Amino acid sequence: MKHASLGASKAHRWIHCPASVAIEETIPDESSFYAAEGTAAHELAEMCLVSQKPPESYIGVEVEGFIVDQIMAYHVAEYVDYCNAIKGKKFYELRVDYSMFAEGGFGTADCVVVDDNVLHVIDLKYGSGVKVSAQDNEQLMMYALGALQHGEVKGIDTVHMTIVQPRMDNIQTYKRTAKDIIKWANEVVKPAAIKTTQPNAEFNPSPNACKFCKAKPVCRALAKFNYETTLSEFDDLDQPLLVQVPTAMTPVEMGKLLPKLPMLISWARAVEVHAKKVLNNGGIVDGHKLVAGRNRRSWVDDSKAQAVLTDLLGDEAVSQKLISPSQAQKLLGKARYDEIENLVAKTGGAPLLAQDKDPRPAVKPDIADYFNEIQEKS
Numbered sequence: 381m382k383h384a385s386l387g388a389s390k391a392h393r394w395i396h397c398p399a400s401v402a403i404e405e406t407i408p409d410e411s412s413f414y415a416a417e418g419t420a421a422h423e424l425a426e427m428c429l430v431s432q433k434p435p436e437s438y439i440g441v442e443v444e445g446f447i448v449d450q451i452m453a454y455h456v457a458e459y460v461d462y463c464n465a466i467k468g469k470k471f472y473e474l475r476v477d478y479s480m481f482a483e484g485g486f487g488t489a490d491c492v493v494v495d496d497n498v499l500h501v502i503d504l505k506y507g508s509g510v511k512v513s514a515q516d517n518e519q520l521m522m523y524a525l526g527a528l529q530h531g532e533v534k535g536i537d538t539v540h541m542t543i544v545q546p547r548m549d550n551i552q553t554y555k556r557t558a559k560d561i562i563k564w565a566n567e568v569v570k571p572a573a574i575k576t577t578q579p580n581a582e583f584n585p586s587p588n589a590c591k592f593c594k595a596k597p598v599c600r601a602l603a604k605f606n607y608e609t610t611l612s613e614f615d616d617l618d619q620p621l622l623v624q625v626p627t628a629m630t631p632v633e634m635g636k637l638l639p640k641l642p643m644l645i646s647w648a649r650a651v652e653v654h655a656k657k658v659l660n661n662g663g664i665v666d667g668h669k670l671v672a673g674r675n676r677r678s679w680v681d682d683s684k685a686q687a688v689l690t691d692l693l694g695d696e697a698v699s700q701k702l703i704s705p706s707q708a709q710k711l712l713g714k715a716r717y718d719e720i721e722n723l724v725a726k727t728g729g730a731p732l733l734a735q736d737k738d739p740r741p742a743v744k745p746d747i748a749d750y751f752n753e754i755q756e757k758s
């Protein structure tokens with residue numbers, strides 16, 4: 381499949397970091413299990429929407445190298461049901477062209493629905509690692525921009541852009557007027573697209589722009605950014621800190637550093653992976669080499685091993701584990717989940733660190749944890 385340099389899926393990156401286009405083109409594409417799984421889920425969704433058959437009817441069928449199971453069918457059904465619930469003229473896997481604003485720019489919108497003067501753009505996100513927001517989502521806006529140029533899309537006043545991310549129970553819709561989309565294209569997209577072609581295009585590292593950039597492990601601008609922005613948070617490392625432990629960071633310094641850690645950790649991991657790749661391909665990384673990893677043992681033939689071990693150990697040879705409530709819900713479906721709901725206990729998870737602007741309420745520590753139990757002496 382041909383991919384546009386100024387593709388919609390990379391819109392946030394090339395709009396905010398124009399130089400990323402040129403440097404990414406020097407690095408070959410690499411597929412991953414998660415990307416392939418997402419492709420299979422999209423293909424299954426299109427098959428269901430076109431045939432109007434439920435995803436469950438494809439269980440056991442191979443789609444893009446994956447055998448459709450109950451779990452995939454369950455998740456894809458949420459997206460299919462959402463699309464089917466919207467009335468209007470529908471287009472599936474629609475190629476949208478916005479090259480009049482960004483030279484060579486095009487993308488493929490999962491589902492586009494035209495209902496009188498409203499345009500719906502629905503995007504399936506099958507990933508479960510990062511919750512995707514529809515708010516000001518440049519990828520969705522690029523799809524909408526291209527759809528507005530489509531010959532069969534006319535008289536649109538309002539655009540509804542929706543993310544359906546079933547594996548994270550995430551459905552969000554962002555609304556803009558068609559005029560706003562065109563205004564954004566002229567004022568933001570067009571100038572950014574021109575900048576990507578300039579020999580001195582600027583780098584502008586940021587957590588969102590760099591997250592999935594292929595050039596992350598070799599980008600000098602990102603390395604410089606991470607180094608400078610981390611150390612610059614400390615006014616003077618030689619000055620004594622106003623805490624009892626003279627080598628500890630203050631809460632203020634810690635608060636400044638914490639928001640930068642995800643980007644630093646992601647970059648560091650990418651550099652390590654790239655270094656291993658260079659060495660594995662016969663290259664040289666100064667001061668480093670590849671060594672043998674820890675041995676992993678596995679059965680040559682599971683069935684033969686089970687037969688022998690059953691003779692030796694009896695029932696202890698095989699262990700069974702009950703599926704989790706979440707897995708049970710996916711297999712039963714939401715309609716039958718109430719049959720087991722009384723068997724499920726909900727306990728709070730371990731507290732997560734978040735910034736003040738996070739909409740979730742703060743968890744207050746139990747004051748009892750700060751007092752030791754007092755025992756009376758007899």
